[in-house]
Every structure is written in structure tokens, then in C-alpha cells.
Amino acid sequence: MRARPYSSWISRLFVVSVAGLAVTGLLQMPLAERYALTEVPGLAWTGDFFLVHRLHSYFAALLLFTAGLAATNWLRAWRDRLALTPLGAARVVILGGLMVSGGLRMYRNLPSVTLEPALVVTIEWVHLGLAVALGGAALAALLRGPSAYARLR
């Protein structure tokens, strides 16, 4: 039986974007240079803060596209036939928070925008906290077997 009732290319887009976001997200911290990742052949780019930041935005674009697509399909066609699994629902909430906080973070970086520093710090730490929470929830879902977000009713 299929583990996921929706098309697998949607899952693939999702997995690629989240994996890319996890890697480039971790690399926002200045670790690549310190832990010699930049010395590994082919990984010198991990030390380029601007590039890694840009990649994070591009993976975010992919995730936001996928989320927009899935949400629209959910509202238009899926919600009567699909039900979120409990861990799926938890991850949807966490992902929603990540997307909102990440979106605000990108908005804040636009040249004509200055947000209150206290708000920026909150956005930043909510984003970091939710990233850790998503990692935990994803791990829990994988350990419990079928990790799909939704199944047929």
C-alpha cells in the first residue's frame, strides 16, 4: 500500500526543500570554518555566508511554493478525503511557525525595512526553537513508522 495518498513529487519537493533548509539553516551559524567543513573538497562554499544565506532563501522559496500548493489543494480538494496524522498536525503547526518567522526575518532584511530590535530577537529565537522542534517531531515520526503527514480517511 502507498504510504502517502498524495503524489510523490509533492513529497519529494517537500523533503528536498526541508533538507536544504536544515543544512543551510545550520550553516547560518559560523561553524563551517571552525569545523573545517570548508577544507573538504567540494564544500568550500559552506563558508560563504552570503551564498549559504541565499541558498536558505531559495530552499525557503521551494518550501513556501509547496506549502501554498498543498494548502490550496487541501482546501479545494483534499480535506474531505484526507486526515492529518497526529504527528502530521504537529509538524504542520511547527512548519507554519517556521514559515511565518522565516518570512518575517526575510522581510526585516529588505533594505527599506527596520523592525524593532526586540521583535527581531523574538522572531529569531522563535525560528531557532521551532527548527529544533521540527527536527524532534520529524525524528519521532520516523521512529514511529509511517511518517506521512496525512492519510486517507
Added chain:
Amino acid sequence: MKKSGATQSGLSRRGFLKALAVGGAGLAAPSLALAAPGEASATPGVAADAELVTVLDLSRCIGCGACVEACREANEEKFPEPTKPFPAMSPARRAKPEDWSGRRDIDDRLTPYNWLYIQSVRVRHGGADHTVHIPRRCMHCVNPPCANLCPFGAANKQTNGLTLINDSLCLGGAKCRTVCPWHVPQRQSGVGLYLHLMPRFAGNGVMYKCDRCHQRLDRGEVPACIEQCPEEVQTIGPRREMIAKARELAESMNGFMYGLDENGGTNTIYVSPVPFELLDAAIEQGRGRPHLKGVADVMAEENSAATAALLAPVAGIAAGFLGIGARLLGPGEDGHATQSKEGDDAR
């Protein structure tokens, strides 16, 4: 040289308070710097009157160093008092502590204990010799990469245009120094939050730089370096006004400006009677000794990437309305044909 009142004399205390009040109005609303109608501004944030700009008239600076001294005195309580010995860090070969605590007197470069220093050069221009002294510190960029790329929200631009590193949040990874076009922030190990987390594996102190005397600004006072300068080299005020003054001043001395367009615009404008290329070639450069080269907006590509990402959900929603990926596959359906067709649709 043409005397232009406010630029030459500096804003009076009263004038400055008035300027702050103008800024304060902007602070109440999130200061999204919208350009006023009809005001097509090439420099981002030009209309952000909440932002304060300093103009430095280099033709007046005598290199006396009173500003450097004033900066130290005014900010002494913010200087790091590191705990020693520093915690061991891994990998020891690559993670090295930086310690300036025994060299607090150094004043010929930027350090965690010296947020302002003077570059002095002699250059020939227009058939004459010029001695030029250039007070150097953080430029307070309009769209500061040090803050935009700080992963912990420790470095932040305030709504009044200055960029501040929060010493209780900074972990000292020095990313801000790497991404700053002038590599301004300087690190002191053995202080700050990292000591209480995993000092062996992450962090390496706190980054320090000019914070534009933000507490003084909050009290309605001008920064210490401006107040103590005997030659009134610096002027501070709302961005639009200061840009006009800098332009006027540059015109009056047939001079040159630096900082107005650098890195997409900064809240510091140097005005000099000699071209900055000549100054850049003459000044000593290196760690803690910033250059004076032209700087393109280092955040430009980041801005396009962010804009793409912020628009992506709209594209996703549109695709959803077109029915892309909407078909669900029942149990036992293998869906290969549909899958690849929809895959093609999506690309």
C-alpha cells in the same frame, strides 16, 4: 570655504533634541521607510527621517584624537572584562581566542577597547599637499549585513539608524566581522553568553564596535566623539537633512563624499577635499584598519532571493488553483503515470 551654518557649527543641543523628536515620530510606527510621494530616492531609506546620519567634514579634522579619548571614556563601562583562563575550545587548531584585554591602550586600530581611531595621511591633489585625518569606526549601514546575517538576533539596526551588537546575546562567532564590508566588529574572548553554553564547541566571546553612544542618544545627547571634538568635525541629524548638508559641503569645497552610496547607503558620510581613491591608497590597511574603497551593496542579491521567497507562496497557491498535484491516489494505486505527468506539470 563657504560657511553653511548648521553643518559648520554642528547641531546645537536644542536642535538635536528637535531632530530626535522628528525621529521619535517615526519610531512610534514601525519605521518602514516609505518614500514620500514624488520622492524617487536612489538611496534606500533616504526618506527614513527616524534615521540619524553623521557627516564628517575631513577638511576640519586636525587629528588631535580628542574624539578617540572621549569614546573610550564614554563607553568604558561597556568594555569587556574577560574571565581567565579562557575555556578550552575545540578544535584547538582552528578555534583560537582573541584577547585584547592586556592591550587596552592600543589606539591605532579598531579593537574591542577602541571603537574609533584616526587614520592620518599626506596626499597630493590639485597641485597641493594635503594632510587628511580620518576618524574611523562603524559606518552604521542603512541595510547592515552584520545585523541581517547575525543568526542569533544579537546584532540589530535600531529604528534611529544605528547598528548595535547586544553583548548579552552575542556568541562571538565573528560572522559580523566577516560580512561587514569594512570588517569593523572586533572580538574579545572570555566574555558573554557562550561561557554559559558550550564554550568548548560554540562561540568565542563577544563582538564590539561603535554603538553610536546609543544611551546618550536616548537621553537626547549627542555621541561623545561629536561633543568633545574641538573642531566640530561631525554633525548629526535626520538623514534627509544631513544628506543635503553633506552635498552642500562637498560642493562648497569642490570635494568628495564617502558613505552615501557605499554598501547601498550608510548613515555616515565623510566629506573630503581630496578623492577617496587617493586616501584609500595612502592609509594603512589590515585587520582593524578599514579601507576607503567603493563598496557595492553586499545585500543586493540577498534582497532578490528574499523577494523571490516572499512571492513563492503566491505561485504555490496559483498552482493549487490550477489543480496541479490535486489528484489523490487510493490504496493499491501505483500512480506512476499520473505522477510523472503531474511532475511535468509542476516544472
